[in-house]
Amino acid sequence: MGDDELALLQEEIARQRRPTQWSVEGYRERFENWSSQYPPAADLRIERFELGGVDVYKVEAPNARSDRHIVYFHGGGYVACSALTHQVFVGDLSRATRATVWNVDYRLAPEHPFPAAPTDTVLVFRELVTRGLIEPDRTVLAGESAGGGLVVATMLSLRDAGERLPVGGACLSPWFDLACTGESLVSNQATDLTVRLKGLQRTAKLYLGDHDPTDPLASPLYGDLRGLPPLLIQVATTEILLSDAVSMAVRAEAADVTVHLEPWTGAVHFWQGFTENFTLARRATAAIADFVDCCIEGRPYVSPQLDDGSSADIELAVEVDADLTAGLVDLAAEVETRLT
Numbered sequence: 001m002g003d004d005e006l007a008l009l010q011e012e013i014a015r016q017r018r019p020t021q022w023s024v025e026g027y028r029e030r031f032e033n034w035s036s037q038y039p040p041a042a043d044l045r046i047e048r049f050e051l052g053g054v055d056v057y058k059v060e061a062p063n064a065r066s067d068r069h070i071v072y073f074h075g076g077g078y079v080a081c082s083a084l085t086h087q088v089f090v091g092d093l094s095r096a097t098r099a100t101v102w103n104v105d106y107r108l109a110p111e112h113p114f115p116a117a118p119t120d121t122v123l124v125f126r127e128l129v130t131r132g133l134i135e136p137d138r139t140v141l142a143g144e145s146a147g148g149g150l151v152v153a154t155m156l157s158l159r160d161a162g163e164r165l166p167v168g169g170a171c172l173s174p175w176f177d178l179a180c181t182g183e184s185l186v187s188n189q190a191t192d193l194t195v196r197l198k199g200l201q202r203t204a205k206l207y208l209g210d211h212d213p214t215d216p217l218a219s220p221l222y223g224d225l226r227g228l229p230p231l232l233i234q235v236a237t238t239e240i241l242l243s244d245a246v247s248m249a250v251r252a253e254a255a256d257v258t259v260h261l262e263p264w265t266g267a268v269h270f271w272q273g274f275t276e277n278f279t280l281a282r283r284a285t286a287a288i289a290d291f292v293d294c295c296i297e298g299r300p301y302v303s304p305q306l307d308d309g310s311s312a313d314i315e316l317a318v319e320v321d322a323d324l325t326a327g328l329v330d331l332a333a334e335v336e337t338r339l340t
Contacts, residue, residue, distance in 0.1 A: 005278050022199075024110065024206065028080045035085040038276075044091045051127035054120045055105040057083050061095035068099040068296055069134040071125060071166070073154075075145025075175075075270065077203035078117055079109050089273045093142070096275075097289040102128060106150070109207040117146075117207075118217045121154045129164065136164040140292045144270045145195075145241075148174025148233075152220035152248070155228050168295030170232045170288050173270045174248070175241055176221040178204040179213040182243025191238035194269040200240075221247055225255035230301065232260045232291045234284055236267035262287065262303055 040046065045060040070093060074086040083090075083105035094101045106120035125141075128134040141151045148171035158165055178200075185197045208218060216223030221244065231252055235245035242263070249261035264271070267280055272288070274281045287304045294301040 005280070022202070024079055027077075031076060031081050031085050035088070038088050040087040040091050041095075044087075044094070046087065049102075051131075052120075052123045054107075054124050055083065056124055056128075057087065057090075057103040057105070059087065059090045059094050059101045059103055061091060061098075063098050064094050064100050065098050066100060067135075067138055068097070068292070069128075069139040070094075070097060070099045070101045070170075070292065071121075071128065071134070071139060071141050072101050072103050073106065073121055073141070073143030073147035073150040074103070075143065075147045075173075076108070077175075077199070078114075078146050078207040079203045082108075086273075089275070092275045092285060093288070096285045097292045099140075099292060102134070109203075113206070114208050114211055114215075114218050117150060118153045118157060121150050122157045125154060125158065125166075126163070136166050138296055139166045140168040140170060140295050141166050142170040142172070142288070144172040144174070144272070146175050148172055149176050149178075149218075149220055152176065152223070152225075152228070152231070153217045156216055156220060156223050156225075159227050165227075165229055168230045168232070168291065169228070170234075170291055171245075171248070172234050172272050172284075172288075173236065173239060173241055174233060174244060175200070176219060176244040176248045177213075178208060178219045179222075180204065182241070182247065184242040185240045188238055188240045188242055192240045192269060195240050197240060221251060225252050225257050228252070228255070228257045230258040230260070230291075230295060232262070232288065232301070234262045234264060234272065234287070236269060236271060237263045237265045238267070239269045241269065260291070260301055260303055 043062050047058045049056045049058060072090055072093065074081045074083060083103040086103060090101045090103045104121060104124050107116040109116070129136060141154060143151045151169040151171050155165055155169060180197065180200050189197060204213060211218065213219055214222040233245045233249055235242055245261060249259050252259035264280065264284060271278065271281050272284045275285055283304060290304070291301050
């Protein structure tokens with residue numbers, strides 16, 4: 001993403017004024033008002049299903065195939081957003097991946113606290129399989145922010161129940177640790193224009209109440225990750241959830257899970273959702289599409305090559321300078337000490 005594009009994106013985010021008095025209703029209204037400015041593309045086929053009492057929207061771009069699927073979980077801190085607020089990005093994702101996307105409208109806190117969200121996502125996946133609407137070996141789970149956490153939590157539930165798993169999981173700017181212990185929650189506060197530590201703590205409390213925040217279905221960072229399919233984790237290097245992404249990558253690798261951590265510079269929290277006007281969003285979405293292809297076709301995924309020949313994967317650190325690379329190594333060491 002060029003500097004001009006990033007500046008325009010930052011201005012757009014800044015225009016979404018934060019209310020002086022926070023409320024769940026106001027928080028939801030902000031996202032709904034923003035999303036209402038951007039209707040889904042006219043050529044999308046959208047059909048609503050009710051699966052076990054949960055609304056799910058089947059979204060297909062004209063090039064979507066019926067034999068490849070993504071089950072998508074939106075973000076919003078478990079208290080805001082919906083399948084409808086994310087229809088534009090889900091449509092873009094269908095177009096980029098040539099997949100049918102099932103956009104899940106799981107229940108929200110505080111009306112429906114934990115474990116309502118993972119209960120719904122697991123139920124939807126099971127219903128889709130049982131009804132023959134998807135095949136697990138042709139399906140990838142994906143989600144952003146809280147939805148990224150639900151990707152892994154859903155896999156853990158399915159694995160523990162002895163059920164068939166999807167072939168991969170794409171986690172975008174994910175929130176994996178509702179205990180909010182990551183170093184970047186503090187160190188990146190000045191550079192993250194979208195997410196605040198106080199906001200994470202507030203929504204975690206609304207979602208969990210007095211429940212243990214290290215429960216793996218709430219915070220999959222603390223789960224036993226063995227046996228999970230490949231994971232793609234995309235995160236902006238400036239966002240406060242950077243530690244969550246690095247921590248999960250370290251834990252997944254230790255559990256012999258194939259994991260691709262992509263730290264992107266010049267980005268913001270869930271930058272992938274701005275594909276219309278921002279080059280880096282389109283590049284990240286293209287990488288997701290390649291990951292989906294590789295998972296479904298059984299090929300190894302290689303993180304995208306940038307103009308300078310570097311890779312977006314953590315080992316080669318795409319557009320990441322020496323100081324950031326050292327910082328990631330420090331984060332990884334801190335994670336191993338904290339969680340082992």
